[in-house]
Amino acid sequence: MSWLDIGALNDIPQRGARLVKTVHGCVAVFRTGDDQVFAIDDRCPHKGGPLSEGIVHGHSVTCPLHNWVFSLETGMAQGADEGAVATYPARVEGGRILLDAKRLIRGAAA
Ligand code: FES
Numbered sequence: 221m222s223w224l225d226i227g228a229l230n231d232i233p234q235r236g237a238r239l240v241k242t243v244h245g246c247v248a249v250f251r252t253g254d255d256q257v258f259a260i261d262d263r264c265p266h267k268g269g270p271l272s273e274g275i276v277h278g279h280s281v282t283c284p285l286h287n288w289v290f291s292l293e294t295g296m297a298q299g300a301d302e303g304a305v306a307t308y309p310a311r312v313e314g315g316r317i318l319l320d321a322k323r324l325i326r327g328a329a330a
Pocket of ligand 1: 284
């Protein structure tokens with residue numbers, strides 16, 4: 221894997237998000253209340269809402285537009301809603317957030 225350093229964990233508040241613009245599209249990187257990081261496509265599959273502006277609770281995010289809830293772990297819509305967003309491997313090392321750059325490229329090419 222080829223890991224891309226996108227910034228310090230402490231740059232993102234707990235239950236906050238940062239938008240990472242890649243040449244392949246926008247990826248929302250979330251920090252949960254228990255200091256884990258997750259990366260998913262920013263665009264809600266319902267009507268394109270910006271998930272990076274959603275509300276994080278547990279390991280899920282609620283879309284700011286129509287309140288669909290997505291698992292940050294699987295990208296799957298929760299409850300009665302159907303749909304999913306792409307997820308990307310993300311990890312924290314030495315206080316830095318790393319994203320799998322190869323996966324970003326492959327995801328866009330698919
Ligand atoms: S655009 Fe996200 S729930 Fe409608």
